[in-house]
């Protein structure tokens with residue numbers, strides 16, 4: 046909760062101007078609220094009962110002006126609160142996005158992306174709503190209560206004490222309901238999150254659903270999940286209704302009691318009808334405002350589970366050493382230092398049997414290396430360690446003689462181009478998918494596409510390089526996707542190129558232009574299952590049962 050308080054304070058500090066304006070509005074509103082019942086007394090006692098037309102006219106005019114100015118201030122206040130709300134929303138969104146970038150890749154393999162996003166958006170909206178209308182009204186309510194209490198105590202101090210005692214009883218009811226509501230909302234958030242994750246999975250696997258005729262089966266699953274979700278919604282709505290019933294009943298009891306007492310005082314000649322009218326108006330102002338203030342507790346009970354979840358996410362695990370410390374190279378040593386070096390590296394997923402077990406090897410500048418091995422032996426894992434997506438349990442990985450933790454993950458990733466087994470495509474144009482981050486000019490893009498062989502099919506597309514690729518690039522064939530991914534790697538002009546079965550979808554003609562010739566100047570490491578791809582390699586390693594065995598070359602320099 047400290048983190049939330051910190052963010053709230055920061056937002057309030059940034060929006061000083063809006064906060065100042067709000068206070069001005071609230072003070073004016075408070076004064077006007079205070080004046081209204083007094084004017085009512087004047088209208089009734091002096092104007093109507095005293096038959097004084099001048100007093101009646103002037104009091105009515107002031108009364109109307111006070112009412113209109115309160116309404117005007119309300120509009121201005123809501124407008125300023127929207128600005129503060131947006132500031133909070135933007136701040137939390139940016140924090141969440143930065144965290145999403147820093148989270149270890151392993152978390153994305155365990156959780157569905159939609160599940161993470163849905164939880165984040167719910168929480169951010171919920172937290173930003175602190176500055177919504179309820180907040181605007183409740184801040185104003187504080188001043189209205191003060192103004193009302195002053196007015197009431199002028200008319201009847203005894204009845205004011207009685208009123209506040211009854212309001213205290215109401216507070217106890219709210220405390221009870223807020224506790225229950227918090228639990229129900231927590232359950233609600235969890236169910237909703239699970240439901241959205243399940244739905245996202247169905248959309249991602251829609252092809253399988255069709256091909257395996259899974260609709261009936263999945264529809265039954267949907268009904269089961271939906272039943273639980275709706276039960277949880279119903280529970281939440283019921284608590285709102287129960288709360289609202291108790292609230293209205295207590296308010297009505299308070300007002301009824303005050304009418305009885307006030308009426309009795311007028312009948313006994315201890316107060317005037319105008320004063321009773323003013324008293325009742327103050328009371329309804331005060332009870333309304335206090336209800337709002339007490340409701341804030343109930344309202345926060347709804348926000349608290351989101352706040353806990355959001356800040357737990359922000360404090361969660363993240364990649365270490367993303368940014369580099371200052372590292373100096375001795376230019377004379379450049380040729381002698383291995384470009385990639387593994388020193389006794391061991392790695393396992395979640396403490397299971399090691400996938401890589403005490404591996405050591407060196408790859409030198411310009412070397413072309415192939416890594417072979419059966420499925421699941423850890424070839425892709427080895428690449429993920431080089432790029433720092435996973436950290437070794439033991440041992441050190443060096444790039445150009447420096448520990449990658451020292452270099453910083455952003456620095457090493459800047460030196461490496463990866464073509465993975467399943468490259469990701471954004472739902473943007475071809476050019477945007479090749480020139481990721483838009484750092485190059487069109488000529489360079491076309492040039493690399495000619496080299497990779499992608500240009501021939503891109504130029505036949507309806508809008509050429511501006512053609513939209515569709516959801517996750519699904520409009521492209523497997524081979525076309527790989528050619529675009531190779532073009533990306535060429536365009537990056539990185540010192541190290543890692544190819545993970547990058548050309549499995551290439552046709553016979555395309556295979557003529559080997560990756561070694563395309564990346565002739567770079568240090569190249571490729572994972573392959575195809576024997577023909579081993580030709581022309583300087584070194585070949587086989588990965589087997591966690592160990593790396595050199596089959597050919599690799600003597601280094």
Ligand SMILES: Nc1ncnc2c1ncn2[C@@H]1O[C@H](COP(=O)(O)OP(=O)(O)OP(=O)(O)O)[C@@H](O)[C@H]1O
Nearest residue numbers: 151154394400418419420421422423424425426427
């Ligand atoms: N996120 C993960 N959590 C747990 N285990 C994993 C994870 N990713 C991979 N593995 C396991 O680690 C082992 C090595 O996987 P990896 O993808 O590196 O194999 P590979 O040699 O590239 O296989 P292939 O030739 O089939 O592509 C496999 O047994 C795999 O099941």
